[in-house]
Amino acid sequence: MLTPKAMRRSMGSKPDTAKLKAFQLEVFNIYRNAKDKHAAANVAGDVAVAAFEDKDVKTVRDMAKYLEDSREWFMLGNDGARYYSIQQINGFAALLDGDLEAAGAFLFESTAQANGTPTLSSFGPGTRLADELLKRGEKKVVIKFLKRCREFWTLYPEKVDRWTKALEEGRSIHEDDDWQHQFAYL
Numbered sequence: 001m002l003t004p005k006a007m008r009r010s011m012g013s014k015p016d017t018a019k020l021k022a023f024q025l026e027v028f029n030i031y032r033n034a035k036d037k038h039a040a041a042n043v044a045g046d047v048a049v050a051a052f053e054d055k056d057v058k059t060v061r062d063m064a065k066y067l068e069d070s071r072e073w074f075m076l077g078n079d080g081a082r083y084y085s086i087q088q089i090n091g092f093a094a095l096l097d098g099d100l101e102a103a104g105a106f107l108f109e110s111t112a113q114a115n116g117t118p119t120l121s122s123f124g125p126g127t128r129l130a131d132e133l134l135k136r137g138e139k140k141v142v143i144k145f146l147k148r149c150r151e152f153w154t155l156y157p158e159k160v161d162r163w164t165k166a167l168e169e170g171r172s173i174h175e176d177d178d179w180q181h182q183f184a185y186l
Helices: 002-010 017-033 037-051 058-068 079-095 102-109 117-125 128-135 139-152 158-170 177-184
Strands: none
Touching: 002 128, 017 037, 037 058, 037 079, 037 139, 058 079, 079 102, 079 117, 079 128, 102 128, 102 139, 128 139, 139 158, 158 177
């Protein structure tokens, strides 16, 4: 079966957001109806991002709610990753509502339970919401977010240091390959 990430790659740099969202929702529903909560929850983040791109705030909120209700599928010690994803998705919903302050608060709050989380400690944070906030001039909250990420992302702290320094010096990080690579994570 084609995965949501493979589908996104197959569409190239300018995917049809409605088509991508529909595909990801179909995959999500297959897993959910098969009672595979682990797989459905993994796809929920992809659905939320596609719904954000398609400006579908209801679906974004539905995915956050699904994750909130899916506590049991998370591995022991990974509840911080679940919390992180929920807050990030709520941040996307706030952006769609035009509430930059709330989106920034969700971004920062997403890292509140990240220390000791295996996934976030190794793969690091997703940067998509932070990037969307930077595009809207919300540099201070992104710097605050990055400084907290530095506390838990033990595998590549030099990336966080580089991004933080660039922003503090007034430089852009939008084109940084490592920054864009982190878009893959929610």
